[in-house]
Amino acid sequence: MDKLRRVKFVCCLMLCVSLFLAACSKEDKSDNDAISSESAVTNITNITQGREWVYVPEVFTVGEGYADYEKMQPVGDTFCYVLQGDAAGSGKNICRYSLTDRELTTVSINWPEGGKSWDAGCRFFTQDQGLHMTANVYPADYSSMKRFLCRFDPEGNCLFSRDITEQAGWNVSLRRLTVDEQGRIYIFLDNGEILLYTDEGEYHGSVSYSAPESQVMVQVKGACDGGNGKFYVCISQERVNIAGRNTEGTNGIRCTLMEIDFENARLLEVAKNLPNINGVCCGIRRGSNSDEQGSNSAGGNGNLAGESDDSDCRYDLLLYDDRAVYGYRFDAQKSDSGSVGEELFIWMDSDINGYCVKNLYLLEDGRLCATVEDWMNDDRVIVALKRTKAEQAPRREELVIVTVNGGSDLATMAVKFNRGNSRYHLTVKNYESLTDLYNAILTKKPMDLIDLSGINVKKLAARGLFEDLTPYVDQSELFERSDFVDGILDAYTSENTLVGIPAEFMIQTVVGSKAQLDNKAGLTLEELFSLADRYPGAKAFDGVTKEEMMQFCLMFNEDTFIDWDTGVCHFDSEEFKAVLEYVSQFPDDPVNGREESEVLFAVAELYPTMLRDYMKMFGEDAACIGFPTADGTGGHLLISSDAYAIAAVSEHKESAWSFIEESLTHEKDNELYAGFYISYPALKRKLNERADAAIERNELTRDDVNVVLDMLPDAMPFFSAQDDEIIKIISEEAFGYYSGQKGIDDVAGIIQNRAQLYVDENR
Secondary structure, eight states: OHHHHHHHHHHHHHHHHHHHHHSTTOTTOOTTSSOOOSSOOTTOOTTTTTOSEEEEEEEEOOSSTTOOGGGOEEETTEEEEEEOOSSSSTTOEEEEEETTTTEEEEEEOBOGGGGTTEEEEEEEEOTTSOEEEEEEEOOTTOOOOEEEEEEEOTTSBEEEEEEOHHHHOSSSOEEEEEEOTTOOEEEEETTSEEEEEOTTOOEEEEEEOOOSSTTEEEEEEEEEEOSSSOEEEEEEEEEBOTTSOBSSOGGGOEEEEEEEETTTTEEEEEEEEEOOOSEEEEOOOSSSSHHHHOOBTTTBOSSOTTOOTTOSOOOSEEEEOSSEEEEEOTTTSOTTSOOOOEEEEEGGGGTOOGGGEEEEEEOTTSOEEEEEEETTTTEEEEEEEEEEEGGGSOOOEEEEEEEESOOHHHHHHHHHHHHTOSSEEEEEEEESSHHHHHHHHHTTOSOSEEEOTTOOHHHHHTTTOBOOOHHHHHHOSSOOGGGBOTTHHHHTEETTEEOOOOSEEEEEEEEEEGGGGTTOSSOBHHHHHHHHHHSTTOBSSSSOOHHHHHHHHHHTTHHHHEETTTTEEOTTSHHHHHHHHHHTTSOSSTTTTOOSSOBOEEEEEEOTTTHHHHHHHTGGGEEEOOSOBSSSSOOEEEEEESOEEEBTTOSOHHHHHHHHHHHHHOOOOOHHHHTTSSOEESBHHHHHHHHHHHHHTTSOOHHHHHHHHTTGGGEEEOOOGGGOHHHHHHHHHHHHHHTTSSOHHHHHHHHHHHHHHHHHHHO
């Protein structure tokens, strides 16, 4: 029993990691996550529709492989960073990458006392390309630590080093160091304190932004000049539990903009209740000459590139989140309005994955510039953005991919496609729910590609809404049908239509002992119900709720209760009443339902290296039995990632297919994928490479891999059961029976009537 729970916990943890990697930051995105055309428009991308200005990208890649894109900072047209060496102190260099020359130069940092045991910390570059930096300094035995604030000239020579141990302590982390346009220094500690120093490193005092409540976590989102002689910091507040986890979701995180009054060492609130943002940088100044603009100590001043002097498009600050960049005016926003200002552009429109933007800057020449770092997909670049009249921007035909809260992975693929394509631009159209997405597909809104995550492929394929990918595979120059693992194309073929091909997949199924089933290969609903009599006191599953068990029963047996050919429902039948009665014995809450008793089956997510653990639990007779089905065969769920269909209404099917080809051949530079820990590739070449490496590490055998591959021909693509209208009806009405408020006949009759009405309206 304990072993089963441990395995389930590990698998749930792995599933969370997998979903995070596949759909990082997908929470709480609105339908406005990308602008979408509602009609087919040729030769005009979404970035020009309804906009006077667009932001045209130019991509730069620093040649040095370990360039620190996260902490790069522009000075003029040069991006500066510190290259971390293996050893403390003397291994550090100041690196400078010129956007004009596209060249990288380095200067050695000359530490005090030769740099022995000096460890570089937070840093900020000055307008002459010098450097302010903190350092942790240790004795030879590392028995203690001191902290110093240092300044280096452009040649790397130390101008001063001040001992700040008394103010900074040693038991807190230094989060960032920032310098305002007057040269004054701000050091942010993780306990909510901001240390204030003069331009010569003399301590001036401190202020604190820490929350009074222990259940609130406060973080610094950014700090910069406002162009008015004042310095601002933006912080976020989120409610957390005792483990430090967010308890309200992304919508519960609010930001506050504050002025740091250096002279009087105090914080002044400027705006509160702002939505959650990722960062803030200096805005566009008030004139075109330098004495009116003020300088941006983070590397920029003046108007946006392409902006005329008499334009009203000027902002005190620029704010940004995963989705877009906004211009903020102090005189236009009320302190409690909750507004982040005017939307300037959407990241994806400028071929940038907003989830991976580390910092945003305004350069001296007026261009915006983002540093992007996505290690998993090897996208580590600087992107300069020139503000351009929409009619003067390069024109490409628009492709639209529809999804539900598409996250970082999809954004990465769209960015890669767009950067390598001069004819087409792929727009990600997000929907808040599968219901909204289903409605868009069924009403044939303009779209080219459909993200199949959570979609009921079988139902939509029956309506002829997907393009058959078979001829595209047959004509592909990149691969043939035989290049895919056996059964994966069959699993995604419905109504003689190859709907999609996943790049990665895993199997969810039921594992148990075949001896419990008299050595049968699978399980029917009747056989599942009869096990309660054969094994009194035993539990069929551990940690499965009523809602989950009903979903498992219906996902594979809906056709038993609905004849889609005739449109007749059978939810008032004795067979369905037996399902209701059986499901009622499961708990409402998975934790409260756990008891020390024999467990017959385990619901298993078969990650490559977890199969053995599940099989060991049931001994020599262990088998992947599958969820109960009408005929007792199959019953396996295929959980896929990066699976896309071409919409039948698309006018750009060939180009949509080229995106699918890229998604299938894309190499993810990530240890979890390369290590064969979270999923199986659909391409045999990739699968064999990962499997061979895992076999060499003694993590699994070729037989372990074959067990999973053998299930593919009978596997059904996973769909979100809670978004299936029939299952939603059953879940809503079954509560009356579960709670004892209504009899089973009454509940079955209500379900029958509602389900029949739905089928009549949607056949």
